[in-house]
Amino acid sequence: MKKTFAAILVIVMIFSLSAVALADDGKVFIMGIDPEYPPFSYLGDDGEYTGFDVEVCQAVCDYLGWKMEIFGVNWDEKLVQLDSLECDCVWSGMTILDSMKEAGYVISEPYYDNTQVLVVKEDSGLASSADLEGKIVAVQLGTSGEALLNGDLADLAATFGNIVTCDSFLKCFTELEGNAVDAVFVDLPVAASYAANHDGLLIIDEQLGAEQYGIAFRSGDAELCAQVEEAIQALVENGTYAEIASKSEYVDIVNNLLFLNANESAA
Amino acid sequence: MSLMTMIVKMSEGLGKTCAIFFLTLLFSLPLGMIVALLRMSKVKVVSTITRFFITVIRGTPLMLQLLAVTYGPYYLFRANVSRNKLIPVVIAFSINYAAYFAEIYRGGIESISIGQYEAAEVLGYSKFQTFMRIILPQVIKRIMPSVTNEVVTLVKDTSMAFTVSYQEMFTIGKQIANSQTSFMPFVVAGVFYYIFNAIVDYLMGRIEKSLDYYR
Structure with a gap:
C-alpha cells in the first residue's frame, strides 16, 4: 500500500515538474559552439564565451525573446551531439559540407565566405604550397580543412610528407611553433587572428578551397532554422548586425560577411 | 567507406597502440619497483619525497601529464616539440604507471610477515638474497591480480595519446568517424580493445596459473 502510494507520488511529482517546464514560455535555445575558435566563438578575457557568432546568436535570441544557453561541443563529434539534443544548432564558424x-541536416543560408590557408614560420623559408613537399602539415580534426585534404585537395595532400591531426587548432599552432610540424592548414580568419597575436608566423598567400560558413540544425528543424534566418535578416536590416561586425575584434572577417556586403551592394 | 577498409585503416594504427602498450610495460614495471623501494626507504627524506611524487602522479589526470611532457618543454623553455610523439607519450605513460605499480609492489612486499626475514637471517641469507629468493617470488604471486588490473587499464588508456596528436588506432577511428559521419569506427575500436584485452586477460591468467605452486 505504502509502495503504491509512493509510486503515485513520484508520478505526480514528475508530471508537475514537466508541467512547470512546459508552462515556462521562454524558449531556451542552446547554441553549440567550438569554444576555441576565435574570432567566431571563444572564451573571452572575462571568462564568458564571446565571438562574432556568439554575439549574433545572442542578438537573435533577444530579438525572438528566447533564452540563450551555450554548449561547447567536441568539434569532431558536433553532429552527434546535435542529434543527441545536447544543443539545438551548431553555429561556430562551421563550414557547410555536402x-x-x-x-x-538542415543548414542555414551561408553567412561567410571562407578560404583555407597554410601558416608557416617566417624563418622557415617556405613560401608556397609547393614548398611543402615532403613536409609535415598539421590540421584540426573535424574541420573542413581536414575534409579538403581528404577530398578536393587530396593531390596537394599527397605531396606532403605527413599529415598530423590535432584536437584543437591551438595544438596545431603549438606544434608549429615548437617545430614539430612545418605548416598548419587552417581557416583564414583563425590564422589571421592567431598570427596577429603571435610573432614569427607567416600566412602563405594562397587561398585554397573556397567554402562558406552556415548554421546546422537537426533534420526536421527546418522551422527553427527559418525563424533564426528571419531574425538574422531583421538584425541586418535594423543595423544591429553591422554594429556587431564593426567591433575591432572582427576586423579580419568583416569583408567576408555575406549579409553585410550583399546589403551594401544593394544600397 | 566499406567496413573492411575501415578495419584495415584502423589496424594500421593498432601497431602504434601496441607500441605504447609494450614500451610502457617495459619501462614502468621495473621503474615501479625502484619507486616502491625508495618509498619504503628507511631514510626519511627519500621516502617522503617519493611519497610526494606518487601523490602528484596519482592525483593528476594522465591526460594532463601527457600534455605536460609533450608541450611543457616548449612552453617553459621554447624547446622543440618532439616530432616523434611516441617518445613523450611513452615517458608520460611510464611515469604514470610506475607510480601505480610502485604502490602495488609495496602492498605486496609489506604483506610478507617479518618472521620470514628473521628466518632467512638465521639461515645465513644476505639481505639481497632474502629479497630476491624468498620475498619477491611470493610478492609476485600475490600482486598478479592487481597488476592484471593495471595492464588491462593501460590497454584502454592508450587512446589518450590522441590528446597529443599521436596517430594511434583510436585517433584514426575518430578521423574516419568524422569524415564518414558514422558511428561504426567506434564500434570497431571497441571490438579491437576488447580483443586486445581478452588476449591480455588470457596471458595473465596463464602466468598466474604457472605461479600457482604450493597449492
Whole structure:
C-alpha cells in the first residue's frame, strides 16, 4: 500500500515538474559552439564565451525573446551531439559540407565566405604550397580543412610528407611553433587572428578551397532554422548586425560577411 | 567507406597502440619497483619525497601529464616539440604507471610477515638474497591480480595519446568517424580493445596459473 502510494507520488511529482517546464514560455535555445575558435566563438578575457557568432546568436535570441544557453561541443563529434539534443544548432564558424546536407541536416543560408590557408614560420623559408613537399602539415580534426585534404585537395595532400591531426587548432599552432610540424592548414580568419597575436608566423598567400560558413540544425528543424534566418535578416536590416561586425575584434572577417556586403551592394 | 577498409585503416594504427602498450610495460614495471623501494626507504627524506611524487602522479589526470611532457618543454623553455610523439607519450605513460605499480609492489612486499626475514637471517641469507629468493617470488604471486588490473587499464588508456596528436588506432577511428559521419569506427575500436584485452586477460591468467605452486 505504502509502495503504491509512493509510486503515485513520484508520478505526480514528475508530471508537475514537466508541467512547470512546459508552462515556462521562454524558449531556451542552446547554441553549440567550438569554444576555441576565435574570432567566431571563444572564451573571452572575462571568462564568458564571446565571438562574432556568439554575439549574433545572442542578438537573435533577444530579438525572438528566447533564452540563450551555450554548449561547447567536441568539434569532431558536433553532429552527434546535435542529434543527441545536447544543443539545438551548431553555429561556430562551421563550414557547410555536402556530406552534412546528404546526411539530412538542415543548414542555414551561408553567412561567410571562407578560404583555407597554410601558416608557416617566417624563418622557415617556405613560401608556397609547393614548398611543402615532403613536409609535415598539421590540421584540426573535424574541420573542413581536414575534409579538403581528404577530398578536393587530396593531390596537394599527397605531396606532403605527413599529415598530423590535432584536437584543437591551438595544438596545431603549438606544434608549429615548437617545430614539430612545418605548416598548419587552417581557416583564414583563425590564422589571421592567431598570427596577429603571435610573432614569427607567416600566412602563405594562397587561398585554397573556397567554402562558406552556415548554421546546422537537426533534420526536421527546418522551422527553427527559418525563424533564426528571419531574425538574422531583421538584425541586418535594423543595423544591429553591422554594429556587431564593426567591433575591432572582427576586423579580419568583416569583408567576408555575406549579409553585410550583399546589403551594401544593394544600397 | 566499406567496413573492411575501415578495419584495415584502423589496424594500421593498432601497431602504434601496441607500441605504447609494450614500451610502457617495459619501462614502468621495473621503474615501479625502484619507486616502491625508495618509498619504503628507511631514510626519511627519500621516502617522503617519493611519497610526494606518487601523490602528484596519482592525483593528476594522465591526460594532463601527457600534455605536460609533450608541450611543457616548449612552453617553459621554447624547446622543440618532439616530432616523434611516441617518445613523450611513452615517458608520460611510464611515469604514470610506475607510480601505480610502485604502490602495488609495496602492498605486496609489506604483506610478507617479518618472521620470514628473521628466518632467512638465521639461515645465513644476505639481505639481497632474502629479497630476491624468498620475498619477491611470493610478492609476485600475490600482486598478479592487481597488476592484471593495471595492464588491462593501460590497454584502454592508450587512446589518450590522441590528446597529443599521436596517430594511434583510436585517433584514426575518430578521423574516419568524422569524415564518414558514422558511428561504426567506434564500434570497431571497441571490438579491437576488447580483443586486445581478452588476449591480455588470457596471458595473465596463464602466468598466474604457472605461479600457482604450493597449492
